[in-house]
Amino acid sequence: MAKKTHKQRTAGRRSPLATVALLAIGLLTTGGAYALATTSATAETTAASQQQIDEGEKLFAANCATCHGMNLEGSDEGPSLVGVGALAVDFQVGTGRMPMAIQGPQAQVKPGQFTQEQIDAMAAYVAASAPGPAVPADRYLTADGDASNGAELFRINCAMCHNVAGAGGALTEGKYAPALGGVEPRYIYAAMVTGPQNMPVFNDLNISPEEKRDIITYLAYLDENPSVGGFDLGSLGPVSEGLFIWIFGLGGIVGITVWLAARSN
Template identity: 45%
Template sequence: MVMLLGLLLTGSLYAAFSPANADNEAKSDEALIQEGRDLFLVGCSFCHGQNGEGVSSQNGQYGPSLIGVGPASVDFFMGTGRMPLQIPGQQGPPKHPVYTQDEIEAIAAYVGSLGPGPAIPDESEYTLNLTGDERQEAIVKGGQLFLANCSACHNFDASGGAMPWGKVAPTLKNTSDKHIYEAMLVGPAQMDVFSNGNIAPEDKAAIIAYLNSIEDNPGYGGFSLGGLGPVSEGMFAWLVGIGGLVGFAYWIAAHTTRSQKKEEEA
């Protein structure tokens, strides 16, 4: 009898509370999506269309379709301040976000409802939970992956660089780990998409750990010239190094004995 009463009580409580909780969660998701749609119509629909289908004109495309880009794309572009653009058509530079994080999550929920796409990653996905030698080995592997897949655009020092057609690969320094992970997932601008099938999540976390490690390293080589590589170093060598030698040679020639005699004769 005691067991029977316990089962009846447990079943009654489950029937009373569980459906209500499920309904509340569904309503909460629907409310979040509706809030995101309201924000989207005000701040995003001019370029991306009222239903995220994109907007094209005779002069080109104002904004691409957002169907299937996923919440991670919204969180990256809006969390880094790249969206909304001040002028449609230009590459979005990182700046202070216009929207709050709650508003970004609402818009991301709405865009995610338009079609399946990469979700906003959890902190455990982009954090390297290793210590000691294992962590150092993962950082070394992350450096090798970065040099093989990322340094051609972002520079060996992650300082960024120029790209074709007036585009720029931004610096990765002072960029949050989450946004670096999201950039690999969604491939913003001219960047390739590195899905989990191309680069495993643990390897993405290793790349991020490597980027954090080079930020902490001191510059043993002196003035780094921004870490931009051979272009800036070559320009410095020509303008300052060779230019200084030419100026010094001119100064020597102007102060020789022959030049002083010519001045005295004149």
């Protein structure tokens, strides 16, 4: 009877190989689901044609290779572009930051020199060299998100440099956080993903694509709604407000004092 019970227990035990197999299946399933979600959120699935890549290579050689190298390897004048992806090219060239007019602590925003078709070609060429962030799907580039959640995320992650109203602010060594009023959603999204200049990178684990859309929605709300407190004074907070009071408030008091003294005499 005892032998029979032992055999039954042995037969009911799970093999160690079964445990390993279950763990492997779980990891593969989780990893596959995450990869699918990340890919659909950060990249478009359309592949660039070889003709577009070849056109982008010509444009790159004529306008960018002097600083970034013929093979995107970088130089003393510019960083390597291997692995930066199409999104970084779309942002830097689309906003006119690249090519730079002059070397300085920070690339300046200026009118773009290329059409969107040419920008797409250069982005396709850079993206073909190594994997990198691609232009996201249009559904993440709209102002249809949650503005209140976007405001909270912006205050936590962005306001220390860009100001709570997105008015921008000064940084060290001649650098600055630019104002965000009127900036296209694609460039706001691209800045969060690629981290240009001094900006940190906010990947999908830090701020999800849906949350990035919420931040875009909040900034769009600021563009459409004027300051409820009257003159915004540049939305620079206590600095501009204190200067305004010092010049006009104190100046007004001095002027009234002089007028009263002159009238009494």
